[in-house]
Amino acid sequence: MIEEPFASGNSIIHRIDPRFRVAAAILYSFTVALCYQFQPLIVALAVALLSVIFSGVGLKTVFKRLIVVNGFILLFWIVLPLTYKGKILYSLGPVDIYLAGIVFAAKITLKSNAILLILISLIATMTFATLGHTLSRFKMPDKLVFLLMITYRYIFVIAQEYQKIIRSIKIRGFKPKTTLHTYKTFAYVVGMLLIKASERADRVYNAMRCRGFTGKYNSLSDFQINIQSFIFILIMTGFTIGIILLEIQYHG
Amino acid sequence: MDNRQPIIKLSGINFSYSADSSVLNNLDFTFYDNKDRVGFMAPNGSGKTTLFHLIMGLLRPDSGTIEIFGKTMQTEKDFAQIRHRIGLLFQDADDQLFCPTVLEDVAFGPLNMGKSKKEAIDISRRTLNFLGLSDFENRITFKLSGGEKKLVSLATILSMEPEILLLDEPLTGLDTKTQSIIIDVLSKMNMSYIIISHDIEFLKTTTNRICSMKHGKIIVDDEVYVHHHDHAHTLGNVPHKHR
Amino acid sequence: MDNRQPIIKLSGINFSYSADSSVLNNLDFTFYDNKDRVGFMAPNGSGKTTLFHLIMGLLRPDSGTIEIFGKTMQTEKDFAQIRHRIGLLFQDADDQLFCPTVLEDVAFGPLNMGKSKKEAIDISRRTLNFLGLSDFENRITFKLSGGEKKLVSLATILSMEPEILLLDEPLTGLDTKTQSIIIDVLSKMNMSYIIISHDIEFLKTTTNRICSMKHGKIIVDDEVYVHHHDHAHTLGNVPHKHR
Amino acid sequence: MHISEGILSGPVLFSGAALAAAGTAAGLKQLDYDRIAQTGILSAAFFVASLIHVPLGPTSVHLILNGVVGLLLGWGAFPAILVALLLQALFFQFGGLTTLGVNTVVMALPAVICYYLFSPFINKNQTIAIISAYACGFFCVFLSALLVGAALMFTEKNFFEISTMVVAAHLPVMIIEGFITMFCILFLKKVKPSMIVH
Ligand SMILES: Nc1ncnc2c1ncn2[C@@H]1O[C@H](COP(=O)(O)OP(=O)(O)OP(=O)(O)O)[C@@H](O)[C@H]1O
Ligand SMILES: Nc1ncnc2c1ncn2[C@@H]1O[C@H](COP(=O)(O)OP(=O)(O)OP(=O)(O)O)[C@@H](O)[C@H]1O
Ligand SMILES: [Mg+2]
Numbered sequence: 001m002i003e004e005p006f007a008s009g010n011s012i013i014h015r016i017d018p019r020f021r022v023a024a025a026i027l028y029s030f031t032v033a034l035c036y037q038f039q040p041l042i043v044a045l046a047v048a049l050l051s052v053i054f055s056g057v058g059l060k061t062v063f064k065r066l067i068v069v070n071g072f073i074l075l076f077w078i079v080l081p082l083t084y085k086g087k088i089l090y091s092l093g094p095v096d097i098y099l100a101g102i103v104f105a106a107k108i109t110l111k112s113n114a115i116l117l118i119l120i121s122l123i124a125t126m127t128f129a130t131l132g133h134t135l136s137r138f139k140m141p142d143k144l145v146f147l148l149m150i151t152y153r154y155i156f157v158i159a160q161e162y163q164k165i166i167r168s169i170k171i172r173g174f175k176p177k178t179t180l181h182t183y184k185t186f187a188y189v190v191g192m193l194l195i196k197a198s199e200r201a202d203r204v205y206n207a208m209r210c211r212g213f214t215g216k217y218n219s220l221s222d223f224q225i226n227i228q229s230f231i232f233i234l235i236m237t238g239f240t241i242g243i244i245l246l247e248i249q250y251h252g
Numbered sequence: 253m254d255n256r257q258p259i260i261k262l263s264g265i266n267f268s269y270s271a272d273s274s275v276l277n278n279l280d281f282t283f284y285d286n287k288d289r290v291g292f293m294a295p296n297g298s299g300k301t302t303l304f305h306l307i308m309g310l311l312r313p314d315s316g317t318i319e320i321f322g323k324t325m326q327t328e329k330d331f332a333q334i335r336h337r338i339g340l341l342f343q344d345a346d347d348q349l350f351c352p353t354v355l356e357d358v359a360f361g362p363l364n365m366g367k368s369k370k371e372a373i374d375i376s377r378r379t380l381n382f383l384g385l386s387d388f389e390n391r392i393t394f395k396l397s398g399g400e401k402k403l404v405s406l407a408t409i410l411s412m413e414p415e416i417l418l419l420d421e422p423l424t425g426l427d428t429k430t431q432s433i434i435i436d437v438l439s440k441m442n443m444s445y446i447i448i449s450h451d452i453e454f455l456k457t458t459t460n461r462i463c464s465m466k467h468g469k470i471i472v473d474d475e476v477y478v479h480h481h482d483h484a485h486t487l488g489n490v491p492h493k494h495r
Numbered sequence: 496m497d498n499r500q501p502i503i504k505l506s507g508i509n510f511s512y513s514a515d516s517s518v519l520n521n522l523d524f525t526f527y528d529n530k531d532r533v534g535f536m537a538p539n540g541s542g543k544t545t546l547f548h549l550i551m552g553l554l555r556p557d558s559g560t561i562e563i564f565g566k567t568m569q570t571e572k573d574f575a576q577i578r579h580r581i582g583l584l585f586q587d588a589d590d591q592l593f594c595p596t597v598l599e600d601v602a603f604g605p606l607n608m609g610k611s612k613k614e615a616i617d618i619s620r621r622t623l624n625f626l627g628l629s630d631f632e633n634r635i636t637f638k639l640s641g642g643e644k645k646l647v648s649l650a651t652i653l654s655m656e657p658e659i660l661l662l663d664e665p666l667t668g669l670d671t672k673t674q675s676i677i678i679d680v681l682s683k684m685n686m687s688y689i690i691i692s693h694d695i696e697f698l699k700t701t702t703n704r705i706c707s708m709k710h711g712k713i714i715v716d717d718e719v720y721v722h723h724h725d726h727a728h729t730l731g732n733v734p735h736k737h738r
Numbered sequence: 739m740h741i742s743e744g745i746l747s748g749p750v751l752f753s754g755a756a757l758a759a760a761g762t763a764a765g766l767k768q769l770d771y772d773r774i775a776q777t778g779i780l781s782a783a784f785f786v787a788s789l790i791h792v793p794l795g796p797t798s799v800h801l802i803l804n805g806v807v808g809l810l811l812g813w814g815a816f817p818a819i820l821v822a823l824l825l826q827a828l829f830f831q832f833g834g835l836t837t838l839g840v841n842t843v844v845m846a847l848p849a850v851i852c853y854y855l856f857s858p859f860i861n862k863n864q865t866i867a868i869i870s871a872y873a874c875g876f877f878c879v880f881l882s883a884l885l886v887g888a889a890l891m892f893t894e895k896n897f898f899e900i901s902t903m904v905v906a907a908h909l910p911v912m913i914i915e916g917f918i919t920m921f922c923i924l925f926l927k928k929v930k931p932s933m934i935v936h
């Protein structure tokens with residue numbers, strides 16, 4: 001039920017130092033999030049698409065993810081043209097359609113997709129272990145990185161336990177409906193899952209103590225900076241600055 | 253065997269969990285009504301549990317057909333309709349119980365089958381009684397011992413009044429007292445069932461044919477092998493197993 | 496046995512998880528240095544795992560004394576100082592492997608013991624090598640198979656270079672190939688260890704005394720019971736166990 | 739409950755990030771290392787549980803459970819939810835990097851508030867426990883919806899209608915979360931009361 005379809009691969013992007021990828025992704029995402037003009041947003045989306053192509057991830061999977069995300073955006077396309085007061089583009093009887101609403105929805109769509117494509121191409125392309133180490137290099141608190149690792153590690157174990165409980169309710173003829181019995185059943189499933197998780201946490205903590213754990217989590221990570229990484233960060237910085245300049249140029 | 257109707261019929265079943273290794277390989281198996289009692293004994297990992305889960309529709313075969321009660325099973329809906337007629341006892345009782353108290357867990361199946369609360373409680377009490385667990389009603393399932401969990405799991409299944417039982421290693425991990433309770437219950441009930449077990453004596457007393465599995469297929473082995481174990485070791489009086 | 500020093504000595508240990516039932520009851524047990532190799536075989540729930548956890552200081556006895564390496568253990572600090580000298584292999588490997596990759600998990604112990612990153616990696620590589628797992632370094636722990644998880648768990652313990660091993664059902668759920676790797680490793684290492692197992696043949700080949708537990712006490716059973724199994728049944732050629 | 743990337747304005751994004759950082763720091767400070775395994779594995783359980791879809795008439799909604807998170811983890815809800823959201827961003831690309839802070843606040847702040855409001859009553863008698871557990875689940879989602887609405891409103895006053903819609907659309911979710919939280923807390927209270935922090 002949980003997969004990391006993009007994490008493995010051997011593209012140019014996969015080979016770039018994860019620290020550089022994370023830094024570039026954060027910089028780029030926030031820059032795009034702050035842009036409001038069509039010109040920089042279109043460029044941003046194009047750069048993000050390029051980045052996805054270079055990362056060699058399956059375009060079909062990327063497309064599927066985008067559909068889900070754009071489902072949320074659809075709401076804005078439906079609501080904003082009717083409510084975003086401004087110049088009326090068209091009147092359908094009592095209903096006014098506002099141009100500003102359409103423009104805003106379009107900008108949101110561009111932004112949202114550009115940011116997600118950068119996320120997919122630069123960050124979803126590393127394993128979680130790598131990301132954790134990278135974050136610890138960025139001086140994230142040790143405890144937080146450790147929490148992240150433990151959570152990631154046990155998601156899969158817990159998901160398996162969840163599947164087993166679901167099997168048990170299935171073989172006893174459970175069919176989900178809009179009834180209190182259904183909600184109670186799911187609440188019990190969740191409760192059982194939490195109890196199993198908690199018991200497991202005790203056992204895991206015991207195992208950690210047995211191996212001399214005293215509170216300091218030591219990371220093994222070692223990153224090698226290669227020339228591609230420098231070229232990559234140069235290019236990404238260039239694009240980011242370009243987008244900022246475009247935004248300034250076309251602003252108001 | 254001619255006048256007996258097949259109630260479970262698997263033909264040409266292929267199944268694998270991942271692309272690189274197959275578990276069941278063109279497997280055929282037929283199970284009849286009217287007190288067919290089959291034992292399965294095969295090494296770890298040969299796919300016995302997988303077979304049970306396929307019959308219940310918890311897993312779907314890569315190819316092959318599954319017919320149950322004379323109907324070909326294809327969709328989740330097909331399986332959902334027959335699941336309450338087959339009682340599956342999981343290998344691990346910890347996976348089977350999820351309600352806070354024993355009574356709720358035993359009544360869960362009947363409630364799902366559309367019984368009223370009162371009916372469900374009645375039938376649950378009767379089932380617990382039948383298994384000698386009348387005092388258990390309000391016990392917390394999570395805190396039961398391994399043997400108690402197994403018996404309660406059995407109760408959660410019997411309370412649905414299934415026509416067939418699939419028992420996945422019902423004795424494993426139990427002490428002799430609980431073991432004999434289960435053997436007793438099986439002989440008192442007038443039902444068809446399939447039992448997976450590594451315990452040949454148990455299968456001999458409770459089933460009337462024994463199958464094994466090899467290379468993802470079922471092998472029916474009716475020859476009688478005579479073999480002698482003859483060994484001396486310390487602690488021969490403690491329950492043990494031989495590799 | 497006179498020239499041997501006790502390295503683990505439990506005397507008069509009482510322990511219970513809850514007020515209403517005691518698990519260990521005035522238990523005494525001594526374990527010696529210099530290749531003392533003990534097997535524990537006792538029914539489910541008799542307190543074997545509990546005993547191991549008491550030795551590691553993960554649980555505290557209600558009364559009684561625990562001496563390890565000649566020192567009486569009282570506080571968490573006492574135990575923390577000796578834990579790395581005793582390697583406990585847990586019953587469930589999923590509890591033992593909590594790092595994302597194999598190398599990190601194996602290096603976790605050495606790093607906690609104050610080794611430098613390089614030393615820790617070196618020793619981890621050597622340990623993995625010793626267990627025939629050299630290719631595993633960068634594998635994701637949760638994606639390993641059951642047998643692989645068990646072997647890596649063993650590696651995480653051996654990398655701390657403990658003086659004693661406590662192995663809680665090391666073979667359970669493993670296929671024969673992984674089982675024989677573990678048996679091999681045990682015979683290659685020149686160590687003292689205690690093994691919990693339900694498999695008498697395994698204990699006979701790997702240990703030099705076998706204990707059992709009853710009523711919360713350890714019973715040392717040095718008599719040799721000779722017993723004969725002599726039976727005829729179908730499928731005698733399939734591995735099976737007798738009750 | 740997520741706000742997608744690309745919608746919110748800079749000030750809202752940065753305030754969200756700052757609040758989330760503060761909350762997470764407060765949460766981490768309270769977590770000793772012996773609670774980290776608990777928090778992490780519970781966070782994993784919440785992650786998995788949030789993938790459960792429960793039926794609601796002809797459609798289905800997925801569980802949020804931040805009320806339960808609050809009652810179980812207190813301030814630990816901040817780091818736990820932050821981690822779960824980061825995992826969701828990576829696995830499913832629901833939300834991403836720029837909205838991580840806002841989304842964490844949207845889910846975790848109500849969890850902490852509800853922890854202070856309701857956890858004193860969970861250990862009282864059965865009737866009070868039932869009512870406060872239900873209220874906890876209900877209000878937690880309600881507050882989250884309000885925060886989403888507020889984040890949208892601060893971004894753009896023309897988002898008023900869409901903000902009201904978000905809050906209104908969550909009404910049935912609040913009712914369901916109330917029931918799920920109620921049964922779940924009763925379950926935990928009966929089976930392992932030590933899990934609920936006081
Ligand atoms: N969920 C799963 N994912 C991947 N592989 C699995 C899964 N469950 C079982 N397997 C593998 O499929 C094979 C058959 O497993 P199965 O549990 O059916 O065997 P079994 O005969 O019941 O064994 P046992 O006697 O140990 O219970 C094994 O090799 C096992 O490792
Ligand atoms: N965390 C716990 N809380 C309460 N009771 C427990 C706990 N762990 C074990 N017990 C009980 O203590 C007794 C001894 O358990 P223990 O796990 O030590 O047995 P064991 O000999 O290792 O059994 P097995 O062969 O099944 O592993 C059992 O009755 C068990 O139910
Ligand atoms: Mg099995």
Ligand SMILES: [Mg+2]
Pocket residue numbers: 543544545586663
């Ligand atoms: Mg044990």
